Amino acid sequence: MNRIQKNNQLTKQNETIAGESLRVHNSAIADMFYEYADLLQIRNENAFKIRAYRNAARTITSLPGDIHESVENGEDLSQLPGIGKDLASKIAQIAKTGRFDELEKLRETMSPELSKLMQIEGLGGRRVGVLYRDLGIDSIEKLERAAKEHKIASLRGFGAKTEKAILENIEKSRRYVKGILLSEAQEIASLFTRYMRESEYCDTVVVAGSFRRRKETVRDLDILVTSSYPREVTDHFCNYPFAMKVSSRGPTRSSVALRNGFKVDLRVVPQESFGAALHYFTGSQAHNIAVRKRGGKRGLKISEYGVFREEKRVAGRTEQEVFNAVGLPYIEPELREDRGEIDAALERKLPKLVKRNDILGDLHTHTNYTDGVASIEQMVEAAKKRGYNYVAVTDHSKRIAMAHGLDESALRGQMERIDLLNEQVKPFTILKGIEVDILEDGTLDLPDSVLRELDVVVCSVHSKFSLSPQKQTERIIRAMDNPWFSIFAHPTGRLINKRPPMQYDVEKVCKAASQRGCFIEINSSPERLDANDLFCMTARTFGIPVVISSDAHRESDLDNIAFGLDMARRGWVEKGEVLNCLSVKSLKARLKRG
DNA sequence: GCCGTTTTCGGCCCGACTGTTTTCAGTCG
Numbered sequence: 001m002n003r004i005q006k007n008n009q010l011t012k013q014n015e016t017i018a019g020e021s022l023r024v025h026n027s028a029i030a031d032m033f034y035e036y037a038d039l040l041q042i043r044n045e046n047a048f049k050i051r052a053y054r055n056a057a058r059t060i061t062s063l064p065g066d067i068h069e070s071v072e073n074g075e076d077l078s079q080l081p082g083i084g085k086d087l088a089s090k091i092a093q094i095a096k097t098g099r100f101d102e103l104e105k106l107r108e109t110m111s112p113e114l115s116k117l118m119q120i121e122g123l124g125g126r127r128v129g130v131l132y133r134d135l136g137i138d139s140i141e142k143l144e145r146a147a148k149e150h151k152i153a154s155l156r157g158f159g160a161k162t163e164k165a166i167l168e169n170i171e172k173s174r175r176y177v178k179g180i181l182l183s184e185a186q187e188i189a190s191l192f193t194r195y196m197r198e199s200e201y202c203d204t205v206v207v208a209g210s211f212r213r214r215k216e217t218v219r220d221l222d223i224l225v226t227s228s229y230p231r232e233v234t235d236h237f238c239n240y241p242f243a244m245k246v247s248s249r250g251p252t253r254s255s256v257a258l259r260n261g262f263k264v265d266l267r268v269v270p271q272e273s274f275g276a277a278l279h280y281f282t283g284s285q286a287h288n289i290a291v292r293k294r295g296g297k298r299g300l301k302i303s304e305y306g307v308f309r310e311e312k313r314v315a316g317r318t319e320q321e322v323f324n325a326v327g328l329p330y331i332e333p334e335l336r337e338d339r340g341e342i343d344a345a346l347e348r349k350l351p352k353l354v355k356r357n358d359i360l361g362d363l364h365t366h367t368n369y370t371d372g373v374a375s376i377e378q379m380v381e382a383a384k385k386r387g388y389n390y391v392a393v394t395d396h397s398k399r400i401a402m403a404h405g406l407d408e409s410a411l412r413g414q415m416e417r418i419d420l421l422n423e424q425v426k427p428f429t430i431l432k433g434i435e436v437d438i439l440e441d442g443t444l445d446l447p448d449s450v451l452r453e454l455d456v457v458v459c460s461v462h463s464k465f466s467l468s469p470q471k472q473t474e475r476i477i478r479a480m481d482n483p484w485f486s487i488f489a490h491p492t493g494r495l496i497n498k499r500p501p502m503q504y505d506v507e508k509v510c511k512a513a514s515q516r517g518c519f520i521e522i523n524s525s526p527e528r529l530d531a532n533d534l535f536c537m538t539a540r541t542f543g544i545p546v547v548i549s550s551d552a553h554r555e556s557d558l559d560n561i562a563f564g565l566d567m568a569r570r571g572w573v574e575k576g577e578v579l580n581c582l583s584v585k586s587l588k589a590r591l592k593r594g
Numbered sequence: 595g596c597c598g599t600t601t602t603c604g605g606c607c608c609g610a611c612t613g614t615t616t617t618c619a620g621t622c623g
Contacts, residue, residue, distance in 0.1 A: 046595080047606090048595070048596080048605090049595050049596090050595090051595085051606075052595035052606095055595090055596080056595085056596090081596095082595090082597095083595095083596085084595065084596050084597080085595095086595060086596090121621090121622090122612095122620090122621070122622090123620095123621085124620060124622085125620095126619080126621090127620070127621085156614095157613090157614070157619070157620075158614085159614055159615095160613095161612080161613060161614090162612090162613065162614085165613095220623095222623085247612095248611055248612065249611085250610065250611055250612095252609095252610070253609095253610055253611065254611095265623085267610095280609095280623090281623080283623075285607090285623060288607070288608090288623090289607055289608095290607095291607095293607075295607090296607080297599080297600095301607090301608085302607080302608085303607090303608060304609075304610095305609090
């Protein structure tokens, strides 16, 4: 669903849900600001005003807390970065009424779907403005028709090539909404970097961009190469056998589209610029701007080629040098979202992010007792190979009939089997667990009499994802009232690009979890990555430890833990905040609820 | 519209590539 549909839906909800207080979520407010900025841009208004709206939208998106609540508590929003008096009052208005009057007015005078056009690659505000004013184009459909009828090429600033590109990019926009999964990007990245390293002209080959920041979805890959032979490197890059077309080509930057439409960019720089280029191309854009501003204040100019005072290069060989030049310690790529990492760095309060080796076990795995493909023994072997000290077997409960979910007696059978195996695998520990369904009324799918005998009770929602936010909130909190509820697994239920997250009051649920001693899972399945970075940040503000779990259904799935780790790191999570960084003894103690 | 160790006005990151121009605007990251 795009922003406009979402905004419209929100307005509709406001009108139709009676008696139930609707909370305007942070993302809805941010989306309104983004759309407003788009419309201002199409009207050719002040570029800095437009940027201010986008900056504010970004700030709102990355807030761990609920802005609706901040408004209710009378907090001063103008203290937030990029939000002054004017925007603070607009946010308050939206939070209270669900409406942004200025946006509604613009939509009326312009066209409600106009900002959609700016999602098409190659179309910015200026061009969309021309298309709208000269040809009355205000939807993708009209744009496509006009391009096919060759009405666009004759417009000033356009041409035959642009017209053709528009058609291609409309097609592309239909295929990729938010980008591909991080795991898919990882496969492409490893093939492509291996290919680039085959060239004798490439010195260093690394992938930068949002891939290096480990975002949950990736729109394109940025490959950075250092070399003294940019022409040869570019030739090699453009000849990649799986490239469908070369979409741009220059001595330092080139870009190809793969057969599936995915874009890969190449940047070639000399070795002495490596650090500056890596920092620059890793982004995020907002982080770069913040760092460059700091540089500017110190009389430094920072570009992808280095840090310069006047004409003299003063840093740039490593990222460390770039940060140091502006008076900062090294900041990990996952933190570079301009979510406060620069201030934290200045105060020397950057988190010591959890690392792969800190994780001592996996607390969510399946076996062939239900829908997994490996036996308990095989999963244990696989876990040992990965250096773990323990693994929890958490098969499905009976409600998941199609996965042959376990009833009480089948579960007891599995528990006995685990007791036997535990004698054989010492000092390794197999924890007895279950992934029990949270039913619609908030009860759990198995009786307390058996849950109490388990080491780990992982609880999750697998049905009724679209209850009203209020009912969903009550359902989850009721489940947490059960004294054996320990870990809330894949807490939003979203499947990236397939199923939206459940709508409920995350703050209320986190508060409940923290009061009851429940934990939040980061599910590492590449299409879940749930809780994601922002959810982790919210959980942290409530002091809730997270659990990074693989949800493995086969031995190799255990390696997915790396993606969950990525989300944790993006959420500023430290080792001490991760349950499965504890030894088995401490873990068992923590799992027993008061 | 925001912001301030150039502080209430006048700035606002910076460079590359494409296509449409004939010196540059638009877009992108």
